[in-house]
Amino acid sequence: MPPKVFTYKTPDGKEFTSKAEYRDYMMANFFSFKEKKNEPNPLMKVPGDIDGQVFDIADCENSTLVVMDKTEQVQIDNCKNCRIFIGACSSSIFARNCENCVFYTVCRQLRLREVTQSTFYIYSQAEVHIEFSNTLKFAPFNGGYPMQGTHMQQLSLPLDHNLWYDIFDHNDQAKTRVNWSLLPVEEYEQPWFPMGVCEPAIKLTAVGSVQRDDGQVGQSFGVDQMIADSKKNTPPALPPASIPSPIAKKVNEVVQPSFFNSVPLEPPNSILGVALECKKDTFANKIDLTIGAYRTDAGVPHVLDCVREAEIIIQQQQLDHEYLSQDGHPVFTQVSQLLMFGEESSAIKNGRVYTIQSISGTGSLRLATEFIAAHMPSAMCYIPSVSWQNHATILQACRVKQSTYRYLDSSGCALDFDGLIEDISQAVEGSVILLHNCAHNPTGVDPTDEQWKKILEVCQSRKLFPFFDNAYQGFVTGDPATDAYAVRLFSEAGMEMLVACSFAKNFGLYGERVGALHIVVARTELIATVSSQLRALARSLYSTCPSYGARIVALILSDPVRNAAWVSQCKAMADRINESRNKLFAALVQYKVKGTWSHVTAQRGMFSYTGIPAWAVQRLKDEYHCYMLSNGRISLAGLNSSNIEPFAQALATILGTQE
Numbered sequence: 001m002p003p004k005v006f007t008y009k010t011p012d013g014k015e016f017t018s019k020a021e022y023r024d025y026m027m028a029n030f031f032s033f034k035e036k037k038n039e040p041n042p043l044m045k046v047p048g049d050i051d052g053q054v055f056d057i058a059d060c061e062n063s064t065l066v067v068m069d070k071t072e073q074v075q076i077d078n079c080k081n082c083r084i085f086i087g088a089c090s091s092s093i094f095a096r097n098c099e100n101c102v103f104y105t106v107c108r109q110l111r112l113r114e115v116t117q118s119t120f121y122i123y124s125q126a127e128v129h130i131e132f133s134n135t136l137k138f139a140p141f142n143g144g145y146p147m148q149g150t151h152m153q154q155l156s157l158p159l160d161h162n163l164w165y166d167i168f169d170h171n172d173q174a175k176t177r178v179n180w181s182l183l184p185v186e187e188y189e190q191p192w193f194p195m196g197v198c199e200p201a202i203k204l205t206a207v208g209s210v211q212r213d214d215g216q217v218g219q220s221f222g223v224d225q226m227i228a229d230s231k232k233n234t235p236p237a238l239p240p241a242s243i244p245s246p247i248a249k250k251v252n253e254v255v256q257p258s259f260f261n262s263v264p265l266e267p268p269n270s271i272l273g274v275a276l277e278c279k280k281d282t283f284a285n286k287i288d289l290t291i292g293a294y295r296t297d298a299g300v301p302h303v304l305d306c307v308r309e310a311e312i313i314i315q316q317q318q319l320d321h322e323y324l325s326q327d328g329h330p331v332f333t334q335v336s337q338l339l340m341f342g343e344e345s346s347a348i349k350n351g352r353v354y355t356i357q358s359i360s361g362t363g364s365l366r367l368a369t370e371f372i373a374a375h376m377p378s379a380m381c382y383i384p385s386v387s388w389q390n391h392a393t394i395l396q397a398c399r400v401k402q403s404t405y406r407y408l409d410s411s412g413c414a415l416d417f418d419g420l421i422e423d424i425s426q427a428v429e430g431s432v433i434l435l436h437n438c439a440h441n442p443t444g445v446d447p448t449d450e451q452w453k454k455i456l457e458v459c460q461s462r463k464l465f466p467f468f469d470n471a472y473q474g475f476v477t478g479d480p481a482t483d484a485y486a487v488r489l490f491s492e493a494g495m496e497m498l499v500a501c502s503f504a505k506n507f508g509l510y511g512e513r514v515g516a517l518h519i520v521v522a523r524t525e526l527i528a529t530v531s532s533q534l535r536a537l538a539r540s541l542y543s544t545c546p547s548y549g550a551r552i553v554a555l556i557l558s559d560p561v562r563n564a565a566w567v568s569q570c571k572a573m574a575d576r577i578n579e580s581r582n583k584l585f586a587a588l589v590q591y592k593v594k595g596t597w598s599h600v601t602a603q604r605g606m607f608s609y610t611g612i613p614a615w616a617v618q619r620l621k622d623e624y625h626c627y628m629l630s631n632g633r634i635s636l637a638g639l640n641s642s643n644i645e646p647f648a649q650a651l652a653t654i655l656g657t658q659e
C-alpha cells in the first residue's frame with residue numbers, strides 16, 4: 001500500500017503536502033505583518049487567527065499593528081513610527097532595529113536590540129533585556145481585549161498583578177540607567193483597548209500607583225521600588241540566591257512530596273478582587289459600587305415579602321427531602337416557562353418548548369453550552385465584545401469556539417448598532433449568537449425594540465442560532481412581561497433557541513441557585529430527543545437540582561395573588577434602581593462634573609458603564625473609599641440617598657468641573 005499522504009489546508013483554500021512549505025506559506029500570508037506602510041486603519045489579528053503560532057512583524061512604518069491572539073514567539077524588525085500591540089505571547093518578543101514606536105506587550109521575556117526612542121507598556125513577569133538600545137521608556141501594561149484573560153490563562157501568564165522584572169541593560173553593567181527611564185506618569189496614554197473598551201484582564205495601573213507587591217516571591221520590582229533604588233544611587237539589592245519556599249518556611253521542615261506541585265495558582269476574579277478590597281476597608285462611609293446584588297436604600301440585602309411568606313408556608317408544609325426529578329420541580333418548570341414566553345406563547349401552545357430546572361443563571365448557561373458543544377460541535381459562538389466575564393470562561397471550559405461582535409461605540413457608553421449588525425451579518429450559517437435579553441451586564445446598554453427586530457431579521461436571514469442570557473427579567477422596567485420583549489419577539493417569529501434564566505436577581509434568591517434552561521425547537525417531535533440529551537448532560541454535571549428555591553418560586557408564580565405581589569415587589573426594586581440613576585445624573589449636573597452624563601439615564605438595569613477612566617477609579621478608591629470596577633462599571637444598587645452626593649462631589653474633585 002502506498003504511504004498515506006497528508007495534505008495541509010490553508011484558510012484560503014491552498015493545499016500542501018509538505019509541512020515546511022505549508023508553514024512558510026502561513027507565515028508569509030497569515031502569521032505576519034510585513035512592509036505595512038502608512039496604513040490608514042489599524043491592522044488586526046483577532047482571536048483564532050494565530051492560535052499559538054510564531055508571528056513576524058517586519059519593515060513597517062506609520063502603521064498600527066494589533067495581535068489579539070495567543071502567540072508563541074514574536075519577532076519585530078525594522079519598524080518605524082508604529083504602534084504595536086501584542087496581547088498574549090507565551091515566550092519571547094524580540095524587537096530589533098526599531099525607532100520611534102509605542103509597544104504594548106504581554107510576554108514572558110522582552111528582548112530589545114538596537115531600539116531607540118520608543119515607549120513600552122509592559123506586562124509583569126516580562127524580563128526585559130536591552131542591547132545597543134537607548135532613549136527607551138517603560139510603563140505598566142494598560143489596556144486589553146475581551147479574550148485576553150482567557151488567552152493569558154491558557155499560556156499560564158498570571159493575571160493577578162502588573163509589575164515587571166528588572167530591566168537588564170547589557171551595555172550598562174554599572175546600572176546607571178543611562179539608556180532607559182520610567183515613563184513620567186503625566187505622559188501615560190489612555191489605556192489601549194483595540195476592540196473597544198472592555199473589562200481588562202490585567203489590572204489597569206493608575207498613574208503613579210504601581211507598588212512593590214509584598215506578597216510576591218521572585219525578583220519582581222515595581223516602579224516605586226525601582227525609583228527608590230535609583231535615588232539611593234546604588235544598584236538594587238540582589239535577590240537572595242534561592243527563594244525559600246513559602247511552604248517550607250511555614251512548617252519549618254522538609255517539604256512533603258505532592259501530586260500537586262505543578263498546579264498553577266488561579267488568579268482571583270477581578271470583580272471579586274475589588275469587592276474583597278472593599279469588604280476589608282473599615283472606613284464607615286465607604287461606597288461599594290461593585291456589588292452584583294440588590295441593596296436597599298439603607299445599603300443592606302433585601303428579602304422580598306412574598307419570599308418570606310412562601311418560606312413560612314413551605315415550613316408549615318413539612319415536606320420531605322426526596323430528590324427532584326431530572327427535569328426539576330414540575331410546577332417551577334411550568335411557571336418559569338410562562339414567565340419567560342407569556343401565557344399566549346404559540347411555542348408553548350404547540351409543545352415546542354422544553355424546560356429543565358438548573359443551577360441559577362450560571363448553571364443554565366453552562367448546561368446550554370455543554371449542549372452546544374455536544375450537538376452543534378462546529379458552531380462558532382459570538383458574544384458581545386463587552387460581556388459578562390463568565391460567558392467567555394464557560395465557552396472556553398466547554399471548548400466551544402468563540403468570537404465577539406461589536407457592542408459599544410467609540411464613546412464606550414452606547415450601542416454600536418451598525419457594528420453589531422455588520423458583525424453578526426458576517427457570521428457563517430449555524431453560528432450561535434449570545435444575546436443579553438435585557439439589562440446588559442456590564443454596560444446597561446440594551447438594543448431598542450426596533451433594533452431587536454433588525455437583529456431578529458439578521459438571525460433569520462443568516463440562519464443564526466440565538467442563545468439568550470436572561471438574568472435580569474423584571475429589573476429594567478419592573479414588569480417581567482415587558483422585559484421579556486426580545487425573547488418573546490424571537491420565539492413568536494418561530495426561532496429555535498436556548499434561553500438561560502436566573503431567578504437570583506428578580507426574586508432575590510441569589511444563594512438558592514434557582515434557574516431554568518428553556519429550549520425552543522422547530523417541531524414538537526424534537527422535544528423527546530433534545531430533552532433526553534439535556535437530562536443526560538445534567539446528570540453528569542450535578543444529577544438533580546436543589547429543591548428549596550424552586551419551591552419558593554413555584555409557590556409564588558402559581559398563585560395569582562402572590563404572583564401580583566411579587567411583580568409589585570420586583571418593581572419596587574427596579575424603581576429604586578432607576579431613581580438612583582436619575583438622582584446620580586442630577587447630582588453630576590448639580591456639581592458640574594466634567595463630561596457628558598446622559599448615558600447614565602439612557603442605560604438600563606442594575607449597572608452603568610459610566611466612562612469614568614481607570615485612573616479616576618483608582619483615585620476614588622485611594623482617596624474616597626469608593627469602590628467600582630476599573631472599567632468604570634458601577635452597580636446602581638450600591639447607590640443610595642446617603643452616598644450619591646458624596647460620590648458626585650468626589651468625581652467633581654477628581655475629574656474637575658465645567659463652567
Ligand SMILES: Cc1ncc(COP(=O)(O)O)c(C=O)c1O
Binds near residue numbers: 361441502
Ligand atoms: C449577565 C449575567 N448572566 C448570568 C448571571 C448568573 O447569575 P447567577 O448564576 O447568580 O444566577 C449573571 C450574574 O451576575 C449575569 O450578570
